[in-house]
Amino acid sequence: MGYSKNQVKFDKTCLLSKQELQVMDYIMSAPGKAILHGEHAVVHGKVALAVSLNLRTYLRLKATTTGKVCINLPNIDTFFCWDLSELKQFISSSHGNKEEVTRLNHQLVNRLREFIGVTNGNLDTSTMATLAFLYIYLSLFGSGELPSLMVSVWSELPTGAGLGSSAAYTVCLAAALLCASGAIPSPLKEWDHIARWCQEDLELINSWAFQGEIIIHGNPSGVDNAVGTWGGMLRFLAGKIIPLSRVPLLRILLTNTKIPRSTKVLVARVKDKINKFPSIMTPVLESVDAISCTCEKVLSEMTCEPITGEHYNILEELIDINQHHLNVMGVGHPALDTLCRVTLARGLHSKLTGAGGGGCGITLLRPETNSLIIQSTVQDLRDCGFDCWETSIGGPGVQQHTPVSVKKEVLEILNQ
Ligand SMILES: Nc1ncnc2c1ncn2[C@@H]1O[C@H](COP(=O)(O)OP(=O)(O)O)[C@@H](O)[C@H]1O
Ligand SMILES: C[C@@](O)(CCOP(=O)(O)O)CC(=O)O
Ligand SMILES: [Mg+2]
Numbered sequence: 001m002g003y004s005k006n007q008v009k010f011d012k013t014c015l016l017s018k019q020e021l022q023v024m025d026y027i028m029s030a031p032g033k034a035i036l037h038g039e040h041a042v043v044h045g046k047v048a049l050a051v052s053l054n055l056r057t058y059l060r061l062k063a064t065t066t067g068k069v070c071i072n073l074p075n076i077d078t079f080f081c082w083d084l085s086e087l088k089q090f091i092s093s094s095h096g097n098k099e100e101v102t103r104l105n106h107q108l109v110n111r112l113r114e115f116i117g118v119t120n121g122n123l124d125t126s127t128m129a130t131l132a133f134l135y136i137y138l139s140l141f142g143s144g145e146l147p148s149l150m151v152s153v154w155s156e157l158p159t160g161a162g163l164g165s166s167a168a169y170t171v172c173l174a175a176a177l178l179c180a181s182g183a184i185p186s187p188l189k190e191w192d193h194i195a196r197w198c199q200e201d202l203e204l205i206n207s208w209a210f211q212g213e214i215i216i217h218g219n220p221s222g223v224d225n226a227v228g229t230w231g232g233m234l235r236f237l238a239g240k241i242i243p244l245s246r247v248p249l250l251r252i253l254l255t256n257t258k259i260p261r262s263t264k265v266l267v268a269r270v271k272d273k274i275n276k277f278p279s280i281m282t283p284v285l286e287s288v289d290a291i292s293c294t295c296e297k298v299l300s301e302m303t304c305e306p307i308t309g310e311h312y313n314i315l316e317e318l319i320d321i322n323q324h325h326l327n328v329m330g331v332g333h334p335a336l337d338t339l340c341r342v343t344l345a346r347g348l349h350s351k352l353t354g355a356g357g358g359g360c361g362i363t364l365l366r367p368e369t370n371s372l373i374i375q376s377t378v379q380d381l382r383d384c385g386f387d388c389w390e391t392s393i394g395g396p397g398v399q400q401h402t403p404v405s406v407k408k409e410v411l412e413i414l415n416q
Helices: 018-022 084-094 104-115 125-141 166-181 198-217 222-230 263-276 278-304 310-327 332-344 372-385 408-415
Strands: 025-037 049-063 067-073 078-083 148-156 232-236 241-245 251-258 347-350 358-365 387-391 398-400
Touching: 025 166, 025 222, 025 358, 049 166, 049 222, 049 278, 049 408, 067 084, 067 125, 078 084, 078 125, 084 104, 084 125, 084 332, 104 125, 104 222, 125 198, 148 166, 148 408, 166 198, 166 222, 198 222, 198 263, 222 232, 222 241, 251 278, 251 372, 263 278, 278 310, 310 347, 310 358, 332 347, 332 358, 332 372, 347 387, 372 387
Parallel strands: 067 148
Antiparallel strands: 025 049, 025 398, 049 148, 049 232, 067 078, 232 241, 251 358, 251 387, 347 358
């Protein structure tokens, strides 16, 4: 299967009736991701391999009768309410009669920036999350009546640490707001507690999530929202998404250096470097592309022949080479160097994951790596002040839940 497109198709003939709107109560979740290889290079048309994590973002959307639209984002201490009357000014300009949107409506983004009072270049967490929400909400409802809603989002993912929290957030927003607008159905049947959408609906969710990612990242590749939408392991190249169904079970240690950074700034930094030194940086990007392709080949061999130490030796070397390339691109950090050094002292290989500049790294665990080594490595990394845990990979993509299928603690936060 190969599907693509960060294009938005939206058929406005299926808006919900007033009665349906009033009983609306949706809970959605989407996973974070780890990029095995190809971060940054993927923004410049190279291959990336990415996999979903078991850490998820949860969203609850409820219809209200307050005449307001409210967002509650406890991870980033953000709570806003707007009177629908204030938002009416965006109705006509935000959504024309288009059934297909391929580009972000910059005019709407600029007007929204002014509306929420941000000065140019403001990159704070709260501003980005708010803009992404308002943009998708107004684009989907801006041609009809604006519904009164309460939207709460809470994530198990660290925010701004390279694990795709921005995409998990925008995928949840897109799924919930598309359902609320009637553009896609709720996939839950009476007897289900968790359900997913058909391929066509997932493509629509992915497309709108990508619009949100553009607001947060500036120039995203689309790999993160694709993993948040489809889950599993994906090969991503220039908007084309190939799910990798035959992959070996990989054990990965995730380390959060807790150094804050912004994907938008790092992506822009790499672009500047490529513009400044094209003949130097192009071969680096091509080498990263070859690393992703070699990794994909080795992973596929590991599923059809007995796994040997040599497979793992190659995977480890690819990790080391890519980490050097990412340093050359200017997205390393001394804390990430520490991570690589500390794990190598225990014979384990690490690289940054996501945008770098701090945030998280991944460490490959070999099947024979004994649990004492793993425990000591985790302790060493915690002694450096990092968070460190073994993760399980390949979680499902975006889902709708009934309340009973969501952990009690998560529900409590979403209900606050
Ligand atoms: N749980 C959340 N609630 C609200 N906004 C979020 C949440 N998670 C992520 N975001 C948004 O995504 C931004 C982080 O995105 P980014 O810099 O791409 O880092 P990441 O690697 O986590 O995707 C935050 O500044 C915020 O605007
Ligand atoms: C650096 C990049 O390749 C991945 C960014 O991931 P994250 O936002 O750091 O989780 C950017 C992109 O692909 O859009
Ligand atoms: Mg992101």
